Amino acid sequence: MRPPLIILTDKPLDLAGLSEKLPIExxxxxxxxxxxxxxxxxxxxxxxxxxxxxxxxxALDHIARTAxxxxxVLDLLLAHRHGRMGIGEPIVHIAAAAPHRRxxxxxxxxxxxxxxxxxxxxxxxxxxxxxxxxxPGHEDHEKAAQWLETKA
Amino acid sequence: xxxxxxxxxxLQDRMGNASAQIDLDSAPQSxxxxxxxxxxxxxxxAPLQDPHLRVAINDELCPSADSLSLSDGDRVAFLSPxxxx
Numbered sequence: 001m002r003p004p005l006i007i008l009t010d011k012p013l014d015l016a017g018l019s020e021k022l023p024i025e026x027x028x029x030x031x032x033x034x035x036x037x038x039x040x041x042x043x044x045x046x047x048x049x050x051x052x053x054x055x056x057x058x059a060l061d062h063i064a065r066t067a068x069x070x071x072x073v074l075d076l077l078l079a080h081r082h083g084r085m086g087i088g089e090p091i092v093h094i095a096a097a098a099p100h101r102r103x104x105x106x107x108x109x110x111x112x113x114x115x116x117x118x119x120x121x122x123x124x125x126x127x128x129x130x131x132x133x134x135x136p137g138h139e140d141h142e143k144a145a146q147w148l149e150t151k152a
Numbered sequence: 153x154x155x156x157x158x159x160x161x162x163l164q165d166r167m168g169n170a171s172a173q174i175d176l177d178s179a180p181q182s183x184x185x186x187x188x189x190x191x192x193x194x195x196x197x198a199p200l201q202d203p204h205l206r207v208a209i210n211d212e213l214c215p216s217a218d219s220l221s222l223s224d225g226d227r228v229a230f231l232s233p234x235x236x237x
Binding site: 036049050052054055080091092112115116117118119120121122123133134135136140 | 160161162165208211213229231232233234235236237
């Protein structure tokens with residue numbers, strides 16, 4: 001199994017460039033991807049994602065490897081931004097390449113659902129010079145639990 | 153025993169600092185022990201009693217707060233619930 005492609009950066013995600021990374025080989029019959037963006041809401045001026053200097057990258061790698069193994073995908077790309085970003089900017093991009101569509105779709109769903117509550121990121125919403133922390137919601141925990149409590 | 157406590161996420165604001173140096177008379181065996189020993193050493197330990205926090209020692213998540221194995225100079229991180237993506 002090839003290692004996953006992990007990108008953890010404080011620079012803007014280049015979606016056009018990322019979209020060309022998969023598939024890598026002709027055995028891939030399907031690719032699937034998810035991109036999460038900073039959405040406009042209630043006077044928001046910026047979103048800031050804080051990371052742990054060591055544990056965040058390691059957690060992303062672990063989640064990606066688990067997804068690849070569990071769903072039998074050929075390649076998985078997981079790119080996540082940290083730092084401060086404006087409305088409309090991408091926060092996270094995940095793509096999977098697999099022999100068949102179900103594996104590619106499930107690997108991406110698994111990765112984003114699990115990442116939400118299992119990767120050490122903390123989010124705060126800026127409104128001009130004030131911020132509010134965003135705590136994970138009940139739905140976030142439920143989505144992650146669905147994958148973590150059931151077998152493939 | 154000297155420890156560095158690190159605070160991540162909203163907890164950092166609640167503690168008023170990103171980290172704290174502490175000196176303990178004995179080695180705590182569990183999170184409950186540690187919190188008990190911290191009483192009086194930190195201005196405010198109430199935010200550390202949140203059951204949703206995760207704990208890491210030297211950047212490794214602790215599987216259970218019931219049993220901690222700490223050595224002099226260790227870094228103990230208290231992590232607010234994660235909110236990525």
